[in-house]
Amino acid sequence: MLLAISPPILIQIIVWGLIVGCIYVLLASGLNLIFGVMKVVNFAHGEFMILGGYISYSLSIFVGLNPYLSIFVSMIVVGVLGVIIERVCFHQILGTSKLNELILSLGLIYVLQNTMSILWTDYPVLINSPFESRVLDWVIIIGITMLIMTGFYILIRRTKIGRAMRATSQNRVAAMLMGINVEHINMLSFGLGTALAATAGTLLAIITSITPYSGEIPALKAFTIIILGGLGSPLGAVIGGLGYGLIESVAVTVLGGTWRDAVGFIILILVLIIRPMGLFGEKEI
Amino acid sequence: MKKRTQLIIAVAIIAIIVVSAAAYYYTTLPPTRTIKIGLVASLTGSAADVGTDMERAAMMAVEEINEAGGVYVKEYNSKLKIELIVGDDKTNPQEGVAIVTKLITEDNVDVLVGGFSSAVTLASQVPAIEHNVPFVITGASSSSVTRRTDKDTSYMFHYCTITDDYSETIVRFLNHTVKPIVAPNRNLSLALLYQNTAYGQGCYQSTVYFINTLGLNITIVAAETFNMGDTDFHTQLLKIKNAKPDAVYHAGFTRDTADAIKQGIADVGLNTLYIAVECCEEPQFYEFLGSFGDRQILESKFGPQAESYSEAVDDYKAKYIERWGVIPGMMGADTYDAIYLIAKAIENAGTLDKAKIRDAIENIEMPQMLIMMKDGIIRFDENHEIDPLCFIEQMIWDGTTLKPYIVYPDELKQRDFELPPGYVPGGP
Amino acid sequence: MLEVDHISASYGNIQILWDISLNVKEGEIVTILGPNGAGKTTLVKTILGLLHPNSGSIKFLDKRIDKLPTYKIVNMGIVLVPEGREIFPKMTVYENLLLGAYGKEAEKNKDQSLEMIFQIFPILKERRKQLAQTLSGGEQQMLAIARGLMSKPKLLIMDEPSLGLAPIIVQKIFRVIREINEKGVTLLLVEQNVHRALEIANRGYLLEAGKMVLSGDWNELLANEYVKKAYLGL
Numbered sequence: 001m002l003l004a005i006s007p008p009i010l011i012q013i014i015v016w017g018l019i020v021g022c023i024y025v026l027l028a029s030g031l032n033l034i035f036g037v038m039k040v041v042n043f044a045h046g047e048f049m050i051l052g053g054y055i056s057y058s059l060s061i062f063v064g065l066n067p068y069l070s071i072f073v074s075m076i077v078v079g080v081l082g083v084i085i086e087r088v089c090f091h092q093i094l095g096t097s098k099l100n101e102l103i104l105s106l107g108l109i110y111v112l113q114n115t116m117s118i119l120w121t122d123y124p125v126l127i128n129s130p131f132e133s134r135v136l137d138w139v140i141i142i143g144i145t146m147l148i149m150t151g152f153y154i155l156i157r158r159t160k161i162g163r164a165m166r167a168t169s170q171n172r173v174a175a176m177l178m179g180i181n182v183e184h185i186n187m188l189s190f191g192l193g194t195a196l197a198a199t200a201g202t203l204l205a206i207i208t209s210i211t212p213y214s215g216e217i218p219a220l221k222a223f224t225i226i227i228l229g230g231l232g233s234p235l236g237a238v239i240g241g242l243g244y245g246l247i248e249s250v251a252v253t254v255l256g257g258t259w260r261d262a263v264g265f266i267i268l269i270l271v272l273i274i275r276p277m278g279l280f281g282e283k284e285i
Numbered sequence: 286m287k288k289r290t291q292l293i294i295a296v297a298i299i300a301i302i303v304v305s306a307a308a309y310y311y312t313t314l315p316p317t318r319t320i321k322i323g324l325v326a327s328l329t330g331s332a333a334d335v336g337t338d339m340e341r342a343a344m345m346a347v348e349e350i351n352e353a354g355g356v357y358v359k360e361y362n363s364k365l366k367i368e369l370i371v372g373d374d375k376t377n378p379q380e381g382v383a384i385v386t387k388l389i390t391e392d393n394v395d396v397l398v399g400g401f402s403s404a405v406t407l408a409s410q411v412p413a414i415e416h417n418v419p420f421v422i423t424g425a426s427s428s429s430v431t432r433r434t435d436k437d438t439s440y441m442f443h444y445c446t447i448t449d450d451y452s453e454t455i456v457r458f459l460n461h462t463v464k465p466i467v468a469p470n471r472n473l474s475l476a477l478l479y480q481n482t483a484y485g486q487g488c489y490q491s492t493v494y495f496i497n498t499l500g501l502n503i504t505i506v507a508a509e510t511f512n513m514g515d516t517d518f519h520t521q522l523l524k525i526k527n528a529k530p531d532a533v534y535h536a537g538f539t540r541d542t543a544d545a546i547k548q549g550i551a552d553v554g555l556n557t558l559y560i561a562v563e564c565c566e567e568p569q570f571y572e573f574l575g576s577f578g579d580r581q582i583l584e585s586k587f588g589p590q591a592e593s594y595s596e597a598v599d600d601y602k603a604k605y606i607e608r609w610g611v612i613p614g615m616m617g618a619d620t621y622d623a624i625y626l627i628a629k630a631i632e633n634a635g636t637l638d639k640a641k642i643r644d645a646i647e648n649i650e651m652p653q654m655l656i657m658m659k660d661g662i663i664r665f666d667e668n669h670e671i672d673p674l675c676f677i678e679q680m681i682w683d684g685t686t687l688k689p690y691i692v693y694p695d696e697l698k699q700r701d702f703e704l705p706p707g708y709v710p711g712g713p
Numbered sequence: 714m715l716e717v718d719h720i721s722a723s724y725g726n727i728q729i730l731w732d733i734s735l736n737v738k739e740g741e742i743v744t745i746l747g748p749n750g751a752g753k754t755t756l757v758k759t760i761l762g763l764l765h766p767n768s769g770s771i772k773f774l775d776k777r778i779d780k781l782p783t784y785k786i787v788n789m790g791i792v793l794v795p796e797g798r799e800i801f802p803k804m805t806v807y808e809n810l811l812l813g814a815y816g817k818e819a820e821k822n823k824d825q826s827l828e829m830i831f832q833i834f835p836i837l838k839e840r841r842k843q844l845a846q847t848l849s850g851g852e853q854q855m856l857a858i859a860r861g862l863m864s865k866p867k868l869l870i871m872d873e874p875s876l877g878l879a880p881i882i883v884q885k886i887f888r889v890i891r892e893i894n895e896k897g898v899t900l901l902l903v904e905q906n907v908h909r910a911l912e913i914a915n916r917g918y919l920l921e922a923g924k925m926v927l928s929g930d931w932n933e934l935l936a937n938e939y940v941k942k943a944y945l946g947l
Contacts, residue, residue, distance in 0.1 A: 005326040009527045016519045123569055124540050134552050167801050167812050174799040177761065179787035179816045208516040209544050252520040255512040
């Protein structure tokens with residue numbers, strides 16, 4: 001099936017898979033950070049992503065800001081909102097029961113969707129690129145993803161705060177005993193995780209279009225990716241994200257467009273049967 | 286007996302007969318009442334915009350008829366006013382069943398009109414079928430609302446274009462107008478990108494059917510699908526590009542159609558002729574496409590955005606804008622026509638008996654209104670479907686706005702068809 | 714330095730500690746003895762603020778600490794080397810040590826502390842780039858102690874440092890404990906190994922079933938008939 005496609009178009013299909021993969025990488029990395037540190041599954045992660053897209057959209061329309069610069073503004077806005085939501089919502093119920101966290105994050109989905117619907121209506125929007133050439137856009141999208149992920153890696157691996165985040169994720173009590181204010185770390189991780197989601201949302205609004213409800217399916221895919229990559233494994237999120245984008249692109253080519261959303265879940269089920277801890281995960285984080 | 290006495294008695298008898306006959310006549314004449322029309326529309330839920338348009342159109346038609354005095358019904362020997370009772374199906378099958386049941390059993394409607402989504406209407410029509418209430422369905426692109434075999438659909442009428450109409454119009458246009466320009470000596474290569482729903486599949490199947498039935502020299506070189514709500518069509522478009530089509534028929538809704546055309550031109554470099562279907566005939570579609578829509582194609586049956594092509598449409602559009610402040614949408618036009626159609630049928634029936642109204646609708650023959658008919662006459666065929674005249678619009682970008690002009694069929698043509706800028710023909 | 718005054722503590726509805734009092738003076742090695750399940754670890758957790766007492770008070774350097782969050786208590790200078798090591802498995806030895814010096818004070822003295830630690834535990838210097846999870850049990854215990862020392866503690870609490878280790882390593886650990894004390898660090902040592910603990914401690918407390926049953930100088934305790942019978946097997 002793939003052989004029937006001419007090489008230049010096949011290359012485009014693969015490149016497209018990688019571009020979509022970039023969005024998954026950003027989305028899954030943020031989700032993974034929040035899960036790793038707080039052990040909370042934030043089902044509303046997709047809505048934070050779309051919110052980031054809308055903020056960049058408004059900045060590019062009303063302020064005339066270059067969308068690639070507005071990424072960084074919307075990152076900050078959504079990150080701060082993430083911190084506030086962590087304080088006001090998750091912080092209150094953390095450690096009470098997994099069911100409470102589940103219901104809270106499911107509730108957040110609807111609150112955020114309806115808020116976005118009021119502010120931006122249900123009609124789809126997209127961010128117009130300032131460049132004539134779409135190829136330039138793609139290079140920038142891949143470049144920005146690499147830049148942000150490198151920054152994220154340095155923050156997590158090379159700084160004191162990143163060390164504290166990893167310590168909290170590996171052993172919460174021991175982290176407290178080191179004098180780390182773990183509640184502070186929760187807040188920062190949630191903010192950073194949602195900020196990463198916001199960048200994914202901006203890129204998504206540049207390559208396709210978004211509505212207040214476009215976050216649901218990508219969030220499910222991000223869950224699949226971090227389960228595939230191993231919960232809490234940062235490298236797994238990167239490889240998983242890019243791999244997922246590629247597999248999706250190939251599946252649409254070979255099996256048809258209706259398989260786009262199904263194929264990832266089929267792979268997930270297969271991987272869980274063969275390797276319940278995920279491809280890159282170990283039993284303990 | 287004297288002759289005089291006999292005469293008096295005779296006059297008296299005649300008088301008694303006459304008076305009692307008159308009294309009998311007047312006492313058995315039913316009291317005056319209103320004609321109750323129940324409108325089934327999606328006023329909330331995902332199709333709320335469409336439902337609102339249908340409600341506005343129905344209200345306008347009812348107001349116009351009532352202002353002219355109402356509908357003459359022989360049984361009552363007077364003109365009766367129409368009362369419109371609106372029921373919200375909330376774009377949901379269960380809610381649809383509940384609201385139609387309520388309209389029939391509590392509001393005692395005489396006739397039903399409306400219905401939008403095929404999935405919702407297939408459910409909400411059931412109470413009407415069971416209670417034998419005539420239902421003129423003005424939405425639902427699936428032919429099954431009158432052709433289903435599991436229920437008796439003899440009270441169901443479909444006043445709406447269906448996927449067969451879209452595809453027939455599109456392939457005829459391609460064969461008549463596009464093929465001579467881009468592929469005079471070979472088959473025209475057509476690709477389809479369709480929503481994986483009853484609606485999208487209907488478009489695909491009817492395309493294949495009409496190409497074969499009409500014996501057209503069109504080859505389908507690619508048929509790709511997508512899920513409802515998808516926003517990323519790059520991979521499908523790349524695959525279509527690989528198949529080298531002369532034109533791409535996109536069967537979807539406003540949003541996915543506009544996304545696919547933009548992605549095809551800007552991202553994938555598939556510079557071809559894109560064909561959208563009438564579901565996209567909304568002001569937002571033109572806004573969203575912008576310059577990407579230049580010289581692209583839209584199949585339609587009612588073009589409020591286009592240049593004037595029908596006095597009836599111009600009048601309706603002017604009245605609608607005056608009354609509601611916005612340009613009318615697509616589905617309201619069918620509902621507007623249907624209210625007039627029902628009024629005419631009731632007048633023909635001369636009664637509010639539901640079976641007789643049904644018969645009158647079945648036998649209706651009246652001049653076309655907003656939706657044009659192939660022979661200019663509104664009538665229902667054996668499937669209780671109409672035979673509408675659809676047309677093809679070409680959207681032209683003038684640097685600031687995108688505006689449609691009719692390019693097919695010849696009798697409605699406002700402009701000659703042109704290929705889009707940068708058009709690359711496909712291959713055999 | 715540390716004054717625990719009549720505290721009671723419970724997990725949910727189950728009371729673990731009843732009316733416990735103890736104190737530690739600067740420069741001392743004090744040991745808390747007792748069998749498994751006596752409540753020793755609970756007592757330590759309560760001091761560190763991982764569990765808040767129902768009643769009573771805890772003072773450190775004359776300040777109430779029983780309502781403070783753990784990180785504030787740690788930053789005041791009480792550091793715990795927890796039972797079962799609790800190292801960060803997927804970080805290097807070096808990163809584990811850096812986390813010990815998380816507090817501002819400790820961070821300033823980071824290099825100095827590292828030098829001292831590598832002197833005491835040369836094996837950790839060798840292995841500083843290895844992931845902590847690859848160390849042996851004894852090495853992990855050393856890392857846990859070293860990490861505690863990185864915090865520049867005023868009071869170092871060690872919860873069962875000898876648990877599950879080979880005798881030769883236990884010996885080394887106890888030597889190190891004395892060495893640390895000689896460098897001026899006050900120590901509160903929680904042990905099941907009564908004999909070894911009393912060898913190096915100044916004073917000791919005996920905890921049984923959540924109650925303080927005995928306290929006194931090391932030699933008093935060693936001489937106590939009950940201790941002899943129940944814990945020393947004499």
